[in-house]
Each structure stands twice: as structure tokens, then as C-alpha cells.
Amino acid sequence: MIETPDTGRDDAGLRTAGASMSQSDADLWFVREVLPLEAALMQYLRRNCRNKADIADLAQDVYVQVYEAALVARPERPRAFVLATARNLLINRVRRDQIVRIEAVADLEAINVALDEPSPERTAIARDTLRRLQAGLESLPPRCRQAVVMKKVEGLSAREIASRMGITENTVNRHLTEGMLMLADCLYGEAAGKGGEP
Amino acid sequence: MNAADAIRAEAAAWLVKRGENCGEAEQAALDRWIAQSVAHRVAYLRLDAAWSSADRLAALRPPAEEEPAPKRLLPLLMRVAAVVGVASVLGVAAMHSFAPPPERSFSTRIGGRETVSFADGSKIELNTDTLIRARMTTRSREIWLEKGEAYFSIKHDRAHPFTVMVEGHRVTDLGTKFFIRREGARVEVGLVQGRARVENRSIMASQSALLAPGDVVTATDDSMSMEKKPVAELDDALAWRRGMLVFHRVPLGQVAAEYNRYNRVKIVIADAEVARRPITATVPVNDLAAFTRMAENFFGLHVARNGDEIVVTR
Numbered sequence: 001m002i003e004t005p006d007t008g009r010d011d012a013g014l015r016t017a018g019a020s021m022s023q024s025d026a027d028l029w030f031v032r033e034v035l036p037l038e039a040a041l042m043q044y045l046r047r048n049c050r051n052k053a054d055i056a057d058l059a060q061d062v063y064v065q066v067y068e069a070a071l072v073a074r075p076e077r078p079r080a081f082v083l084a085t086a087r088n089l090l091i092n093r094v095r096r097d098q099i100v101r102i103e104a105v106a107d108l109e110a111i112n113v114a115l116d117e118p119s120p121e122r123t124a125i126a127r128d129t130l131r132r133l134q135a136g137l138e139s140l141p142p143r144c145r146q147a148v149v150m151k152k153v154e155g156l157s158a159r160e161i162a163s164r165m166g167i168t169e170n171t172v173n174r175h176l177t178e179g180m181l182m183l184a185d186c187l188y189g190e191a192a193g194k195g196g197e198p
Numbered sequence: 199m200n201a202a203d204a205i206r207a208e209a210a211a212w213l214v215k216r217g218e219n220c221g222e223a224e225q226a227a228l229d230r231w232i233a234q235s236v237a238h239r240v241a242y243l244r245l246d247a248a249w250s251s252a253d254r255l256a257a258l259r260p261p262a263e264e265e266p267a268p269k270r271l272l273p274l275l276m277r278v279a280a281v282v283g284v285a286s287v288l289g290v291a292a293m294h295s296f297a298p299p300p301e302r303s304f305s306t307r308i309g310g311r312e313t314v315s316f317a318d319g320s321k322i323e324l325n326t327d328t329l330i331r332a333r334m335t336t337r338s339r340e341i342w343l344e345k346g347e348a349y350f351s352i353k354h355d356r357a358h359p360f361t362v363m364v365e366g367h368r369v370t371d372l373g374t375k376f377f378i379r380r381e382g383a384r385v386e387v388g389l390v391q392g393r394a395r396v397e398n399r400s401i402m403a404s405q406s407a408l409l410a411p412g413d414v415v416t417a418t419d420d421s422m423s424m425e426k427k428p429v430a431e432l433d434d435a436l437a438w439r440r441g442m443l444v445f446h447r448v449p450l451g452q453v454a455a456e457y458n459r460y461n462r463v464k465i466v467i468a469d470a471e472v473a474r475r476p477i478t479a480t481v482p483v484n485d486l487a488a489f490t491r492m493a494e495n496f497f498g499l500h501v502a503r504n505g506d507e508i509v510v511t512r
Binding site: 027030031035053054056057059060063064067068129130133134137148149151152153154155158173176177178180181183184187188 | 200201202203205206207210211213214215217235236237239240241243244245247248249251252253254255356372393395408
């Protein structure tokens with residue numbers, strides 16, 4: 001993302017295409033257009049939010065607002081829309097919390113320009129899915145990884161995995177839950193940006 | 199743990215539970231949970247998409263603990279190079295002179311039927327009017343079903359996953375015999391033995407299904423449905439492998455359409471009521487005379503040959 005001083009000052013990102021979407025269309029749109037932007041969103045939030053513990057909740061609020069807006073009218077440029085939504089959320093928080101932080105505001109304003117660039121994320125994620133998943137898999141704790149491999153590579157059921165690993169089905173499910181959360185982060189979020197960003 | 203992480207953990211637990219072939223009651227409970235808030239929905243969508251695309255891990259050589267790569271490399275290269283059975287197939291073409299992984303295509307004409315045998319022991323039987331492309335590399339075995347129908351008997355080798363790409367869908371073999379039939383954008387995948395996974399790749403792996411024997415998935419661009427059929431019914435659907443067509447109370451119109459896949463001379467049922475009449479029969483795929491006899495003798499219909507058409511009227 002190239003950061004340049006703001007000149008335009010219009011809410012370019014908040015323009016929408018107008019057409020409303022059904023719930024299932026919105027689901028597809030969200031998965032296809034919004035999730036690939038997660039790395040950029042997280043990077044933006046991390047840079048501009050002082051309280052690191054709030055970032056996950058902020059990201060969720062952005063997703064909720066973006067999804068709800070898309071039901072009414074599909075945003076024309078998802079990247080711009082997601083980042084502008086994040087900026088507005090942060091600005092509202094700053095106002096609410098009476099926190100003045102000059103550099104945060106400057107960065108928030110800078111978004112308007114950065115918004116207009118074409119989104120590289122979607123193609124990058126599509127191309128790198130396997131590589132990211134593989135990296136994610138290798139970063140899992142050993143037992144968790146073992147369970148995920150049996151599930152996803154060998155297609156075994158939780159019961160079969162449990163008997164092979166000599167643990168209960170509940171423990172298998174806990175491993176799979178943990179693996180799912182971490183793989184999702186590798187695919188979309190936290191870890192995803194690391195490789196690509198300079 | 200903050201609220202968002204708690205919701206994600208809950209969504210993940212739901213998804214894991216649902217992955218174990220849960221019943222309608224559990225699906226309904228999950229649907230209710232999703233409907234409770236948009237925060238639930240977006241958390242679910244995110245993890246479902248990630249977890250479904252993790253099915254692509256099946257295309258990976260499993261990491262580290264497995265045997266080291268170099269040992270296997272040479273024998274595999276030799277196996278790949280020795281793809282056999284080419285001579286029995288009509289079309290053999292490797293157009294991509296610039297592409298190192300050898301890609302070959304195999305095809306049949308209308309009414310044709312061919313078996314392609316690969317050196318790893320896998321076999322693909324092509325039904326009428328079918329075209330596949332195959333790319334076997336040291337890491338994977340990939341097939342594209344461009345048109346028609348094929349029956350796959352695959353030697354499972356988890357270090358070298360076998361996948362079939364068809365109309366934006368991907369079928370991953372997990373030790374399997376299965377068939378895939380493609381008609382335009384409609385794709386049917388039926389599992390005869392073993393296990394296989396079907397996923398829709400048109401968006402980031404939004405839908406996927408794990409098939410057990412008897413499962414038949416019907417997929418289009420934007421939908422996927424699965425039904426369980428008795429294995430005997432699958433056998434009937436695969437009678438073409440013996441050069442036969444098997445119909446159990448199938449409307450005459452559908453029988454004609456099935457015949458027309460195998461023959462240049464096309465049957466035309468020129469009467470909607472006649473087209474709905476059910477018929478039970480086992481006939482050779484190219485035996486149009488058998489069809490004519492059935493139509494005339496059982497139904498008392500009028501059959502006339504008109505150039506390349508057989509026209510059936512009352």
C-alpha cells in the first residue's frame with residue numbers, strides 16, 4: 001500500500017454500485033471480495049489502533065458493517081469500501097474516547113488516496129492459497145497438525161482420527177477447531193501479509 | 199479472549215461438528231446460530247471458506263515426517279514417462295511444446311469407448327464423445343474432463359494426489375472408483391467405491407462434499423446437491439462400460455436423449471405425451487433397431503427415418 005498525503009478528501013470508498021444483494025449473493029461476495037483484503041485491513045488496524053487487544057473486535061465490526069452495507073447495495077470497490085469503513089470506525093472511536101493522536105489521524109486520512117488502487121489481494125490469495133495453507137499447516141502444533149492432515153489430506157472422520165491417534169473424539173475436534181482458526185489466519189489475516197509486504 | 203475471538207472459536211466448533219456428517223437437527227441448530235447475528239455469519243463464512251479451501255491440502259505431499267522426496271523422484275519420473283495405452287486411443291496430442299510437464303489429451307468419437315491405462319495402475323475409461331487432458335508430474339496427477347463422461351479407477355497414492363478438474367469443479371481422489379459426466383455446465387460425479395471429494399472452485403472453495411459409495415453429486419456453476427443412490431442404480435448408470443444402456447421406468451424422451459449421445463443418427467420424439475411414457479429396457483448403445491422395435495411393438499408408435507433422424511410419432 002502506498003501512503004501519500006491526502007488531497008481528495010471525498011469518501012470515494014463509500015460509494016456503492018447500488019444493486020442490493022440476496023443473502024447468498026452477499027455470502028459469496030464477502031468470501032470472494034472481502035476476505036482476501038483481511039491482511040490489508042489488519043495491517044491498517046494495527047498501525048492505527050493503540051489498544052492491540054481491540055483489533056480483533058474492530059476487524060469483526062468492519063466485517064459486520066461491510067456485510068450489512070452489501071445487503072443494501074453492493075460496494076463498487078471492495079478494497080476502498082473495507083478500508084474506508086475501518087477508517088470511519090476508528091475515527092468514531094477516537095471521537096468517543098477523546099483520544100487525540102496526530103499520526104493516527106494523518107494515516108487515516110491518507111487512506112482516501114490509497115483506496116483508489118486496484119486490489120492485488122484477490123489474485124494473490126487465489127494464486128498463493130496452497131502455499132499459504134502449507135505454511136499454515138507447518139506452523140501448527142504437531143498433534144494439531146497431525147489431526148488436520150488426517151482430516152484434510154487423508155479425508156478421515158474424527159472417529160478414525162481418534163482411533164489412529166489414540167485420543168478421544170473430543171480432543172480430535174479440539175485440535176481441528178484450533179487448526180481451522182490458525183489456517184484461516186494464515187490464509188487471510190495475520191500471517192498472510194508477511195510474505196508479500198515489503 | 200475478546201468477543202470476536204470467542205465468536206470465531208464458536209464458529210470453528212460448529213464447523214468441526216458439522217464436518218462429521220451431522221443430521222438435519224444439527225444443521226438447523228447451526229443455521230439458527232448463524233442467523234443470530236451478522237457477527238456470527240461473517241465469522242462462519244470466513245472459517246467455512248478457509249476450511250473448505252484447506253481441502254486443497256490434499257494436493258500436497260504431506261510435510262516432513264514422510265519419506266524424503268529425492269528417493270522417490272526418479273522411479274516416479276520413469277513411471278510418468280511410461281504412460282501406456284496411448285495406442286488404443288484416437289487423439290494423442292501434446293501441443294504445449296513450451297511446457298515441460300507433458301500434457302496429453304485423449305478423446306473418443308460419438309459412439310466410441312476407450313480405456314486409457316497409466317503406468318501407476320490407474321485407468322480411465324472414456325465414454326462416447328469425450329475429451330480429457332492429462333498432466334502427470336512428479337508431484338501430482340491432474341486430469342481435465344473437457345467434455346463427455348469417464349469412469350476412473352485410481353490407484354491411490356497420497357504423495358501424488360489425483361485430481362480431476364471439470365467446469366470449475368475439482369474432484370480429488372482419496373482411494374477411489376468414480377465416474378464424472380459433464381453436459382454443458384452440469385456436472386455429475388458418482389462414487390462407486392472408496393472416497394473422493396468434490397469442491398467448487400469458481401469462488402474460493404465455497405462448497406465441497408466428501409463422497410461415500412453411492413453418493414452422486416450434481417453441480418452447476420452456482421449450486422451443488424448430493425443424493426444417495428443404491429449401488430445397483432450406479433451400476434445401471436455405468437452400463438455403458440459394457441456397451442449397454444439400462445433404463446428403469448425412464449421416460450421415452452430421456453431414453454432418446456441417452457441414445458443420441460452414442461449415435462450420429464438422432465432420435466426425435468415429436469410428441470410430448472409420447473416423450474413422457476416410461477420404459478424399462480436394457481439395450482446396446484448403438485442398437486437403434488432395438489429402439490425402433492420397442493417403439494413400434496410396445497407402444498404402437500409410428501417410426502420414420504428422415505435423413506439422419508429417426509422421427510417417432512403417434
